[in-house]
Amino acid sequence: GGLSNLLFKCALPEHILSVGDEPRQVLLRVYGAILQVSASGAGIPPDWQPPPRPAAPEQLQGSGLCRHLPPGPGLAAAPRLLRPQGVDSLVLESVMFAILAERALGPRLYGVFPQGRLEQYIPSRRLRTEDLRDPDISKEIAVKMSRFHGMVMPFNKEPKWLFGTMEWYLKQILELTFPEEEQLKKFNHLKTYNLQEEMKSLRELLESTPSPVVFCHNDVQEGNILLLAGHEASSSDKLMLIDFEYSSYNYRGFDIGNHFCEWVYNYTHDSWPFFKASAENYPSRQQQLHFIRHYLSEDSGRRGDTTHEEQARIEEEMLTEINRFALASHFFWGLWSILQAKISTIKFGYL
Incomplete structure (x- = not known):
């Protein structure tokens, strides 16, 4: 779609030798047209129409080869975030991307430019929705998320x-x-539901729901989790989180609740509206506890030792916290979808 990131796998021809430790292949990410609307911090004009998609470059400057990577296994042209923060958020995202790469929690950053950036190309495939239900994969996602939440980042912590x-x-x-x-x-x-009142009620509920403020990914869905090539299925370090556009300090319950909501949605459905919702796939109590226990196990170094009774109490409190914040996930992405229906050129049933 014209408002998505354009992703290109760029590589040196076989007859060209790399210099020093420079990579032979990289991922070129070109930001989508949505930034024309959002980087200024201005609103969306009611009569705004998306510009045509630019032609894909066949070759980068120099001798390297550049191939457009369409949506599919391993990579996707994902919709770009609508940014109320304006252009400053692009700078913050680049800083965040570099820090996460340095801590081995994301792809390496090779360079940035106003229209995009150069990233490490990682042989991998994206997870599928059904993968999220695999106990081993769910365990590792919980561990990765717990580590992510434990980071101290140089951003506004409110x-x-x-x-x-x-x-x-x-x-x-x-x-x-x-x-x-x-x-x-x-x-x-949709407007008959009085969205302002719904958001007011949601805010009141969540303000009465204790949830620690941590550094959150905010979009841990299957398409943003890579299964690394060459790692055994039983490996405990076979996954990598990617795409940190939405990352910020936020409530822990939202990050986990949002992830649980993603168990329900398959975005690879091949007919309109190009997604399928299966409410019965929302994680059961036991599946949620499986995730929570591995999350807490990774977090134990920060929390200290707990008794069996304390552990059981924490688990029950987290179940309430997470499922209340899952409501915020539905509302957040519902609003996002309405805006996408207006400005996106991607064929998808946003409304």
């Missing part, structure tokens, strides 16, 4: 991201209009 972003989304939505009758009908139906 949890303003969740409701700040939703308020910005909602402000844009209330000013939207749709030219197509079918979309307008769906949009008007």
Whole structure:
């Protein structure tokens, strides 16, 4: 789609020798057209129309080869984040990407430029929705998320991201209009739910729900988790989190609850609306406890020793915390989808 990141696998021809320890292949990420709207921090004009998709480059400057990577196993042209923060968030994202790479929690960063960046190309495949239910994979995701949450990052540590972003989304939505009758009908139906009151009720519920503020990924879905090539299925370090556009200090419950919601959605469905929701796949109590226990086990060094009774109490409290914040995940991505229906050129059933 014209508003997605464009991803290119770029490699040196076989007859060209690399210099020193420079990589022979990299991933070129070109930011999508959404930044024309969002990097300025301005709103979305009601009559805004997406620009045409630029032609894909066949070759980078110099002797390297550059091949466009379409959506599919291992890589995707993922929709770009709508950014209420403006262009400063691009700088923060580059800093964050570099720090995570340095800590071996993400791909290496080779360079940045105003329209995108050069990243390490990692032979891998993205997880599938059904992979999330695999106990070994779920365990490792829990461990990786716990490590992520334990990081101290040089960013604002106040949890303003969740409701700040939703308020910005909602402000844009209330000013939207749709030219197509079918979309307008769906949009008007959504507005009958009084989204402002729904968000007010959600805020009141979550303000009464204790949840630690940690550094969150905020989008741990299967497409943002790589299964590294060459790692045995039983390896305890076979996964890597990617795509940190949404990462910020936020409530722990949102990050885990959002991940549990992703168990339900398959985004590779081959017919309209190009996703399939299976509510029965939401993790059961036992599957949630499996995740929570491995999350807490990795976190034990920061929490100290706990008794069996304390552990059981913490687990029950986390179950409540996570499933309440899962409601925020639904609301957040619901607002996001309404905006995407207006500005995205990707064929997808956003409304």
